[in-house]
Amino acid sequence: MNEAALEIRGLSKSFDKRVVDNLDLKVAPGELYALLGPNGAGKTTTLRMAVGLTRPESGDVRIFGIDALADPLAAKKLTAWLPDEPMLYDKLTPAEYLGFVAGLWRISPGEAAPEAERLLRWLELWDERDTPCEGFSRGMKQKVALAGALIHRPRLLILDEPLTGLDANMARAVKDALRAQVDEGAGVIVTTHILEVAERLADRIGIIAQGKLLAEGTLAELRAQAGSDDLTLEDAFIRLTRAPEAQ
Amino acid sequence: MTRLMHRLTPGGFLWLMVNEVRLATRAARQRRGGNIIWGLLITVYTAVGFMLASSVIDVPITPAPFAFVIVFAVCVLAMSFMTTQAMLRSQDTLYQSGDLDLLLTAPLPPRRVLLAKLCGVVANIIMVFAAFTLPVALPVALLGHPGLFGIPLVLLALALVSACLGLAITLFIVRVASPRTARTIAQIVGAFLAAGVFLASQFLSAGPGRGSAGRAVLGWLVHHDYGSHGFAALPGQAALGSLPAMVAVLGGAMLIFAGAGALLGRAFLISYQNAPARLTRRRGRAKGSIARHFRQGLFATMFAKETRLLRRDPQLAFTIVLRLIYLLPIALPAFTHGRGPPLLPALAFFGVLIAGQLAGSLAWLTVSAEDSPDLIAVAPVEKQAAQRAKLAAALLIAAPFAIVLPVAIALENPRAAIIALAMTLASALAAGLVELKFQRPAKRRAFGNRREGSFLVGVLTFLMTGLLGLGAGYLVWLAG
Numbered sequence: 258m259n260e261a262a263l264e265i266r267g268l269s270k271s272f273d274k275r276v277v278d279n280l281d282l283k284v285a286p287g288e289l290y291a292l293l294g295p296n297g298a299g300k301t302t303t304l305r306m307a308v309g310l311t312r313p314e315s316g317d318v319r320i321f322g323i324d325a326l327a328d329p330l331a332a333k334k335l336t337a338w339l340p341d342e343p344m345l346y347d348k349l350t351p352a353e354y355l356g357f358v359a360g361l362w363r364i365s366p367g368e369a370a371p372e373a374e375r376l377l378r379w380l381e382l383w384d385e386r387d388t389p390c391e392g393f394s395r396g397m398k399q400k401v402a403l404a405g406a407l408i409h410r411p412r413l414l415i416l417d418e419p420l421t422g423l424d425a426n427m428a429r430a431v432k433d434a435l436r437a438q439v440d441e442g443a444g445v446i447v448t449t450h451i452l453e454v455a456e457r458l459a460d461r462i463g464i465i466a467q468g469k470l471l472a473e474g475t476l477a478e479l480r481a482q483a484g485s486d487d488l489t490l491e492d493a494f495i496r497l498t499r500a501p502e503a504q
Numbered sequence: 505m506t507r508l509m510h511r512l513t514p515g516g517f518l519w520l521m522v523n524e525v526r527l528a529t530r531a532a533r534q535r536r537g538g539n540i541i542w543g544l545l546i547t548v549y550t551a552v553g554f555m556l557a558s559s560v561i562d563v564p565i566t567p568a569p570f571a572f573v574i575v576f577a578v579c580v581l582a583m584s585f586m587t588t589q590a591m592l593r594s595q596d597t598l599y600q601s602g603d604l605d606l607l608l609t610a611p612l613p614p615r616r617v618l619l620a621k622l623c624g625v626v627a628n629i630i631m632v633f634a635a636f637t638l639p640v641a642l643p644v645a646l647l648g649h650p651g652l653f654g655i656p657l658v659l660l661a662l663a664l665v666s667a668c669l670g671l672a673i674t675l676f677i678v679r680v681a682s683p684r685t686a687r688t689i690a691q692i693v694g695a696f697l698a699a700g701v702f703l704a705s706q707f708l709s710a711g712p713g714r715g716s717a718g719r720a721v722l723g724w725l726v727h728h729d730y731g732s733h734g735f736a737a738l739p740g741q742a743a744l745g746s747l748p749a750m751v752a753v754l755g756g757a758m759l760i761f762a763g764a765g766a767l768l769g770r771a772f773l774i775s776y777q778n779a780p781a782r783l784t785r786r787r788g789r790a791k792g793s794i795a796r797h798f799r800q801g802l803f804a805t806m807f808a809k810e811t812r813l814l815r816r817d818p819q820l821a822f823t824i825v826l827r828l829i830y831l832l833p834i835a836l837p838a839f840t841h842g843r844g845p846p847l848l849p850a851l852a853f854f855g856v857l858i859a860g861q862l863a864g865s866l867a868w869l870t871v872s873a874e875d876s877p878d879l880i881a882v883a884p885v886e887k888q889a890a891q892r893a894k895l896a897a898a899l900l901i902a903a904p905f906a907i908v909l910p911v912a913i914a915l916e917n918p919r920a921a922i923i924a925l926a927m928t929l930a931s932a933l934a935a936g937l938v939e940l941k942f943q944r945p946a947k948r949r950a951f952g953n954r955r956e957g958s959f960l961v962g963v964l965t966f967l968m969t970g971l972l973g974l975g976a977g978y979l980v981w982l983a984g
Contacts, residue, residue, distance in 0.1 A: 308882050309881065309882060310878055310881055310882060330884045330885070330886065331884070333882055333883060333884035334884040336882070338878070338882045340878065344876040344878050344879040345876065346809070346813060346875055346876060347875070348812065348813050348816040348817060349809065349812060349813070350797075352794050352797045353797050353808075353809070353812060355794075355797070355798075356797035356798045356799065356805070356808065357805055357808070357809045358879070358883075359798055359805075360798070360799050360801070360802060360804070360805025360806075360808075361802070361805065361879070361880070361883035361884075361885055362883060362884060363801075363802070363884070365800065366795060366798035366799065366800055369798050370793075370794050370795040370797075370798050373794055373797075373798070374794050377794070386794060389816065405879075
């Protein structure tokens with residue numbers, strides 16, 4: 258299959274100012290792409306446009322070759338969205354929540370129930386499956402939301418700051434989950450402030466500032482673009498994101 | 505207030521108290537939609553108070569046992585409302601507001617913090633009740649009845665005692681159950697009280713005795729010596745100007761207040777220290793197979809979700825029922841022994857109206873008050889299909905309640921029942937479609953205030969369901 262998991266071309270969006278400016282971006286199947294950028298760089302808006310939550314002013318979004326603007330339902334069927342604030346219902350239990358999400362994605366109960374059990378056990382939520390989510394810690398809520406994102410076996414995972422507020426064990430569990438998805442051939446795009454995560458986890462990294470993609474590539478390629486081979490990602494990030502401000 | 509705080513000793517009881525009163529007044533101003541509207545309402549109400557005062561300027565208000573009974577009855581009623589309000593505010597203070605962490609990590613004795621917090625609760629209560637009573641009571645006192653200046657003191661005393669009672673009950677419920685239970689109980693008791701007073705007044709004024717009902721209740725109190733003598737008469741005596749009674753009532757209330765600070769201080773601190781544990785989850789029993797939570801098809805999925813959310817929110821369900829209870833007086837004329845409209849058309853009218861209102865409320869919850877709109881938006885489901893499924897779920901939840909009156913009509917006249925049923929369905933559908941058409945995203949917890957943002961939708965729904973109800977009543981009358 259040659260289709261990109263996610264292909265964004267010429268994407269633009271303004272609110273009171275330009276937030277995303279003629280952005281091009283490509284994520285291959287079996288690739289984990291980390292989108293980095295300072296606050297207000299346009300990361301979340303880009304991802305929200307990719308999943309159909311925000312309408313772009315111009316540009317294309319293609320998910321495995323499907324035009325997400327022309328045929329949003331077909332594109333959504335392949336996609337999972339995990340924002341930094343988990344999309345949960347406090348009064349539902351994890352099992353009920355997964356039942357609801359599976360229903361929305363029209364997964365048959367025969368197929369969804371065993372998958373839900375597998376996910377809940379794997380994310381160590383099995384014993385809490387009948388406990389309403391309202392009393393859960395942020396990390397547990399994030400894990401329930403992750404299970405919801407994975408239950409319909411998405412081929413493209415789009416995650417906005419998935420590790421915010423998680424402790425080390427839970428962050429590791431989420432990172433393992435993402436790596437497992439990539440190994441199974443899914444495309445994963447993730448925004449994060451934790452550069453170490455991007456450094457260790459991502460196959461390719463994109464750096465965005467003021468709505469524009471400033472640099473893209475593997476860590477080595479980014480170092481080269483920043484002008485030195487022995488830079489850390491943090492140094493490269495700071496150099497690359499300061500450059501346009503200095504101009 | 506801020507200027508006043510500059511003059512007080514920082515960290516002292518008065519300084520903390522003024523801070524709490526400042527927070528309470530600002531919260532109240534925010535809730536009531538700004539100073540201008542609030543000020544205008546108070547001004548108009550005060551003007552009405554002065555008109556009333558000038559009309560009773562020559563009427564003597566004598567401190568007689570019957571007057572004491574009236575004040576006693578009003579105090580009991582007011583105190584029950586104040587206590588539920590104090591429970592809610594105590595729960596907010598203990599478990600919702602974030603400033604206790606700051607206050608209790610500061611080098612201040614916890615008892616002082618508690619008393620200051622209680623003062624905030626008292627201020628909150630007083631602001632609500634003073635707004636109802638003082639614009640009338642003070643003008644009457646100013647224009648020839650200076651004894652009534654005792655009313656603000658009685659109000660303060662009631663608020664002090666209610667704040668202590670509310671806090672004590674909250675701490676007790678939190679100890680045996682949870683903070684959420686305390687909140688739910690306070691809301692339900694408050695709603696029951698309001699609905700009970702409202703319904704009792706409607707029934708009494710619609711009954712055969714009409715105007716004499718209130719007097720009969722007071723007569724019963726007088727007959728049994730409730731409030732006319734002894735300690736129970738003190739609020740009445742204080743409100744009507746007896747200085748010793750004022751000192752006794754306010755002094756007693758302040759003693760209780762100070763005593764509560766001493767007695768509840770420790771319980772308050774322990775409860776606060778345990779709050780994180782009590783707010784965390786209570787593990788539900790894991791009950792085996794997970795398959796029962798999965799449904800085939802969009803409607804079944806939506807219906808399961810909406811029924812679960814409603815079932816697990818008793819306070820919300822109760823608010824919906826309460827709204828229907830407030831419509832009951834419309835049906836009362838049908839039960840006035842031949843003096844009102846015929847029974848079956850009245851029942852049909854009322855049933856159609858109730859069904860529309862219930863369906864409208866549920867449709868608002870399912871369609872507008874979606875807590876995870878982004879989840880639905882990113883799912884591969886047509887927006888219209890999702891909304892149709894939600895509306896259908898709302899109608900199906902309303903159905904068992906909506907068909908009660910048509911079934912009752914069927915016992916008398918099956919043909920009329922079919923008409924009533926058809927109109928009930930039309931009313932529920934119309935109310936649901938209005939919600940669908942004019943939906944505005946909101947949080948479920950905003951249900952109580954939802955009409956603030958959509959007043960016209962509320963009026964439109966009421967008019968439509970009312971007209972359909974009238975149509976149903978007319979058709980049932982023709983069929984009868």
